[in-house]
Amino acid sequence: MDQQNRKSSRTEIRRRKKQVEMRRKKQRRRVAFRLTIFFLIVGILITGAVSLAWNLIDGRDAASDQKSNSFQIKERTGYYFHPYYFEEENSIDGFFLGSSTSYRLWVGPTAFHETGIAVYGWTAKGLHPLLFKYMIEDILESQDPKVIVINLGNFPRFEDSYAEENITRVTDHMKDGPIRDEAIESTVNMFKENGLDNMITDLDWYDNPTDEEVVGYERIRGKEDREYVDRNSKYKGFMVSIESTQRDTYGEVQPLVDYTSEINDVSEEILYDLLDYCKTIDPEVIFVVPPANLEADAQARLNMTAQIVEENGFEVFNTNTEDFREEIGLDPLEDFYDPRHVNAYGGIKFTKYFAEYLQEKYDLEDHRDDESYNDWERAYDEMMAELGI
Numbered sequence: 001m002d003q004q005n006r007k008s009s010r011t012e013i014r015r016r017k018k019q020v021e022m023r024r025k026k027q028r029r030r031v032a033f034r035l036t037i038f039f040l041i042v043g044i045l046i047t048g049a050v051s052l053a054w055n056l057i058d059g060r061d062a063a064s065d066q067k068s069n070s071f072q073i074k075e076r077t078g079y080y081f082h083p084y085y086f087e088e089e090n091s092i093d094g095f096f097l098g099s100s101t102s103y104r105l106w107v108g109p110t111a112f113h114e115t116g117i118a119v120y121g122w123t124a125k126g127l128h129p130l131l132f133k134y135m136i137e138d139i140l141e142s143q144d145p146k147v148i149v150i151n152l153g154n155f156p157r158f159e160d161s162y163a164e165e166n167i168t169r170v171t172d173h174m175k176d177g178p179i180r181d182e183a184i185e186s187t188v189n190m191f192k193e194n195g196l197d198n199m200i201t202d203l204d205w206y207d208n209p210t211d212e213e214v215v216g217y218e219r220i221r222g223k224e225d226r227e228y229v230d231r232n233s234k235y236k237g238f239m240v241s242i243e244s245t246q247r248d249t250y251g252e253v254q255p256l257v258d259y260t261s262e263i264n265d266v267s268e269e270i271l272y273d274l275l276d277y278c279k280t281i282d283p284e285v286i287f288v289v290p291p292a293n294l295e296a297d298a299q300a301r302l303n304m305t306a307q308i309v310e311e312n313g314f315e316v317f318n319t320n321t322e323d324f325r326e327e328i329g330l331d332p333l334e335d336f337y338d339p340r341h342v343n344a345y346g347g348i349k350f351t352k353y354f355a356e357y358l359q360e361k362y363d364l365e366d367h368r369d370d371e372s373y374n375d376w377e378r379a380y381d382e383m384m385a386e387l388g389i
Contacts, residue, residue: 051201054090080171083125088372089142093364094119094250094283096237097135098151098249099127101290104244105151108236109380111355116366118376119149121237121357124173128166129155129270130190133277134183138174140281147362148283152316153290153340154307155271156263156301185256194266236376236382244344253332254293254339256320260307261300271305284362288354291319291346292333293339304371315356319350328353344387 096106096119103123105363111119122135130148139145167187174180278285285310289302299320306316318324325332328349335346342350358364367373 003067006053015191018337040115048269081122081170084122085119085175087120087143090144090166091118091372092143092145093117094147094149094362095139095143096121096123096149096151097132098123098126098288098290099154100125100239101153101292101341102151103237103239104343105288105290105347105350106149106353106354107238107344107347107383108381109238109376110351111358112236112367112373112376113380114352115355115359115364116368116373117355117359117364118236118367118373119147119355123237124169126166127154127164127170128163128187129267129274130187131167131170131183132274134179134186135170136277136281137179139295140283141179145283146364148285150274150285150287150360151290152287152302152305154290155267155305158299159269167389190266190270232377235379238337238347238383239345240383240386243337243341245389247334247350248293248336248338248343254295256297256322257296258303258305261297263301263304267305271308272312275309277314278314285314287314287316289318289320291325291330291336291350293336317354337345344389348389364370
């Protein structure tokens with residue numbers, strides 16, 4: 001009996017051990033399953049978080065690009081706007097002011113090479129016309145130019161087509177002082193008076209810039225290094241880029257028109273204010289209608305702008321005539337890279353002609369034998385080598 005009991009006991013022990021082992025195996029499988037699910041969820045969360053972070057970064061960058069055409073573009077503008085301040089005082093004969101059509105059209109090194117005149121292209125992409133008089137004020141603090149050329153190309157733009165970078169590309173890179181302060185204040189006031197609330201909001205940057213923008217802003221405006229200037233603005237305001245030697249491919253030459261069409265009230269008010277200001281300064285002021293291959297309505301608004309200028313007693317040099325195109329050999333299909341901008345071929349053609357005109361009309365000095373102007377001839381040599389033409 002005892003033996004039978006002992007046998008039964010051992011059997012029960014083995015059975016219980018087996019049950020315990022089975023429970024442990026099930027428990028290990030459940031733990032393994034739960035760990036698998038846990039790590040899978042963690043992996044999904046990490047992947048999602050990384051994706052979200054990149055999307056947020058991309059979204060922030062896209063929003064930044066939409067708002068201000070990116071700070072990098074404003075910084076790039078500083079490369080060829082701010083370096084003007086490194087020119088020697090009272091060394092510049094004249095200035096060519098305007099937007100991107102100007103830094104493609106006026107080739108300062110070519111003008112110097114051909115005639116010896118030192119006429120600097122002080123420009124910014126999409127330059128708002130409101131800033132012209134503040135740029136001139138800035139110039140007159142350190143230079144005594146005989147002539148100032150103003151490009152009329154941006155005046156007929158509809159005011160709501162402007163964005164804050166059309167202001168800040170200049171004001172970000174102007175030297176500190178009351179002229180810059182007045183330029184900013186005047187801009188904001190003009191926007192308020194005309195109900196352009198979107199521009200006022202964007203210009204709040206001046207009151208609350210981001211850390212990233214402050215760093216870039218100070219890096220450009222605070223850099224006083226000749227190597228920096230030589231590297232980033234060798235060509236006296238002329239821009240060399242991939243577009244410089246491209247030909248336009250739109251394949252259609254727009255017929256020239258001689259009639260006029262009204263410009264918007266804001267642009268007209270700014271134009272009259274500029275003309276009143278130009279009557280008070282010593283340098284001669286001449287206005288240029290830049291060469292363009294525009295549709296009829298855009299040409300007509302430019303014609304109206306030119307008419308207002310002439311009625312106020314200023315000379316307008318209109319390049320959009322058959323006579324002018326024929327005289328300098330300007331070909332809309334060969335000498336432009338898009339309908340509004342000449343390429344380097346067109347810019348050089350215009351500059352050779354206009355430089356001689358300026359030198360003769362305003363008795364500008366030939367500096368080619370003056371060693372202090374050697375950087376202008378060096379700029380020409382390096383520019384032509386880079387262009388490969």
